Amino acid sequence: MDWLDNIIKTFFDFEAMWQVFPQLLGVGLVNTLIISIWATVIGLVLGMIVAIMGISPSRWLRIPARIYTDIFRGLPAILTILLIGQGFARFSQDIFGPSPYPLGILALSLIASAYMGEIFRAGIQSVDRGQLEACRALGMSYGKAMRLVVVPQGVRRVLPALVNQFIAIVKDSSLVYFLGLLVSERELFRVGQDAAVLTGNLSPLVMAGLFYLVITVPLTHLVNYFDNRFRTGRRKAVPPKSGLDEVEEQNPTPTLTYGENS
Amino acid sequence: MTYTSPVPVTDGHFYEGSSLELIDLTMAYGDVEVLREVSLTVPPGTTTCVIGPSGSGKSTLLRGVNRLHEPKSGDVRLAGESVLTQKPDSVRRRIGLVFQHFNLFPDHTAEQNVALALRNVKGLSKAESLRIARERLAEVGLAERADHRPRDLSGGQQQRVAIARALAMEPEVMLFDEATSALDPELVKGVLNLMAGLAQRGMTMLVVTHEMGFARKVADQVVFMDEGRVLESGKPADLFDRPQSSRLQRFLSEVL
Numbered sequence: 001m002d003w004l005d006n007i008i009k010t011f012f013d014f015e016a017m018w019q020v021f022p023q024l025l026g027v028g029l030v031n032t033l034i035i036s037i038w039a040t041v042i043g044l045v046l047g048m049i050v051a052i053m054g055i056s057p058s059r060w061l062r063i064p065a066r067i068y069t070d071i072f073r074g075l076p077a078i079l080t081i082l083l084i085g086q087g088f089a090r091f092s093q094d095i096f097g098p099s100p101y102p103l104g105i106l107a108l109s110l111i112a113s114a115y116m117g118e119i120f121r122a123g124i125q126s127v128d129r130g131q132l133e134a135c136r137a138l139g140m141s142y143g144k145a146m147r148l149v150v151v152p153q154g155v156r157r158v159l160p161a162l163v164n165q166f167i168a169i170v171k172d173s174s175l176v177y178f179l180g181l182l183v184s185e186r187e188l189f190r191v192g193q194d195a196a197v198l199t200g201n202l203s204p205l206v207m208a209g210l211f212y213l214v215i216t217v218p219l220t221h222l223v224n225y226f227d228n229r230f231r232t233g234r235r236k237a238v239p240p241k242s243g244l245d246e247v248e249e250q251n252p253t254p255t256l257t258y259g260e261n262s
Numbered sequence: 263m264t265y266t267s268p269v270p271v272t273d274g275h276f277y278e279g280s281s282l283e284l285i286d287l288t289m290a291y292g293d294v295e296v297l298r299e300v301s302l303t304v305p306p307g308t309t310t311c312v313i314g315p316s317g318s319g320k321s322t323l324l325r326g327v328n329r330l331h332e333p334k335s336g337d338v339r340l341a342g343e344s345v346l347t348q349k350p351d352s353v354r355r356r357i358g359l360v361f362q363h364f365n366l367f368p369d370h371t372a373e374q375n376v377a378l379a380l381r382n383v384k385g386l387s388k389a390e391s392l393r394i395a396r397e398r399l400a401e402v403g404l405a406e407r408a409d410h411r412p413r414d415l416s417g418g419q420q421q422r423v424a425i426a427r428a429l430a431m432e433p434e435v436m437l438f439d440e441a442t443s444a445l446d447p448e449l450v451k452g453v454l455n456l457m458a459g460l461a462q463r464g465m466t467m468l469v470v471t472h473e474m475g476f477a478r479k480v481a482d483q484v485v486f487m488d489e490g491r492v493l494e495s496g497k498p499a500d501l502f503d504r505p506q507s508s509r510l511q512r513f514l515s516e517v518l
Binding site for chain 2: 144152
């Protein structure tokens with residue numbers, strides 16, 4: 001059973017895993033979450049702007065939104081991260097100092113916002129047109145109608161898709177390491193990778209992988225659960241009620257003559 | 263025939279409807295004209311029913327009145343003033359529209375549905391708009407269902423909420439776009455009774471409907487449209503008992 005021994009040593013060396021565990025927890029996990037959460041928050045804001053522009057009646061808003069989405073969805077994430085992380089390093093230095101962290105987050109946000117914009121747009125456009133018309137018929141402006149009625153309904157429908165996007169960001173956050181992080185800035189992948197190189201053993205990377213799974217798998221299942229609930233509805237079953245009862249609920253009680261007429 | 267006769271109204275809220283005039287109104291979707299030079303006058307406090315086969319432009323007509331769809335040419339006058347020279351939003355506040363499919367806000371309760379525009383268009387306080395909403399809901403017999411969401415209401419109840427929502431804005435004219443076409447048959451009469459009550463209380467109403475009984479009993483004027491034109495108009499008795507055009511004769515023979 002040499003090969004089994006080999007596999008266990010290469011991937012599941014318990015000692016190597018245990019050694020890297022505190023670093024993964026204290027440095028890697030924290031940084032991965034900081035990067036992912038910031039990128040998600042900024043991505044949500046930018047994505048909503050892109051979505052609103054994308055469904056605007058004005059083509060001067062629609063076309064830029066389309067181009068933006070096409071570019072950041074069409075490029076490989078690593079290319080965007082490198083171009084932005086290195087291209088804007090000097091500007092970033094003036095504002096944030098030498099850390100590549102803010103630019104990494106920005107690049108991830110731009111990528112995420114292109115996807116989230118499409119998710120929001122699909123959600124908003126799936127809301128029945130009658131909702132907007134009802135608002136307009138009441139004298140509400142387009143902006144208010146969107147903000148108060150249409151967008152909230154659209155967003156609620158795409159919550160599962162947004163969580164999926166968060167999962168994608170968590171995974172893509174590992175790419176930020178290409179920008180060269182300080183020791184204290186390393187995220188899960190980089191911590192695992194460094195340890196793997198040092199020990200000449202892949203177990204620390206496996207351990208990092210487990211950390212990713214601990215974040216992503218429960219989220220995936222949570223999404224599925226809520227998605228199911230949205231689909232089947234939370235409606236409680238009520239005993240059947242005759243439509244005839246409703247005839248009597250109106251005020252004042254009408255005295256009607258039934259039967260054929262005309 | 264569903265509708266038999268309106269209930270006499272002696273109490274409740276009275277309205278001061280304004281006049282509504284359509285002058286040579288022409289409307290188009292792209293290059294296709296769906297409404298051609300339609301003229302009709304709805305005097306204040308009266309009800310005009312528009313009947314006609316599908317594709318006759320009835321719904322488009324209503325959308326032209328409150329400019330949900332911009333007219334191509336012609337004019338619409340509310341209380342004598344052209345709506346085309348005013349801001350669409352301020353015109354729409356004065357004209358209530360009730361849709362075939364209710365178009366209630368599904369994530370709002372009945373009273374929130376009614377209160378939303380009071381708060382955000384009229385700028386009333388939250389408490390005040392909810393108070394008015396409950397009052398209007400009580401008038402349509404839904405006081406006890408004020409906290410229900412649309413999906414927990416029957417079609418008839420939803421349509422009554424929609425009517426309360428339009429009335430809460432204190433419109434001068436009410437437009438109904440086949441308001442009972444999507445309802446279960448036993449619920450139609452309740453909504454029609456409510457509409458008849460509004461007519462009797464002085465509301466100016468332009469009603470697109472397939473309920474010939476309602477048109478006959480409640481309307482002061484009936485307008486028959488086909489292919490985007492008004493072919494006949496007049497008192498209900500004249501139209502229904504002595505139709506002049508062969509189109510109307512044929513239409514009536516199909517629906518009555």
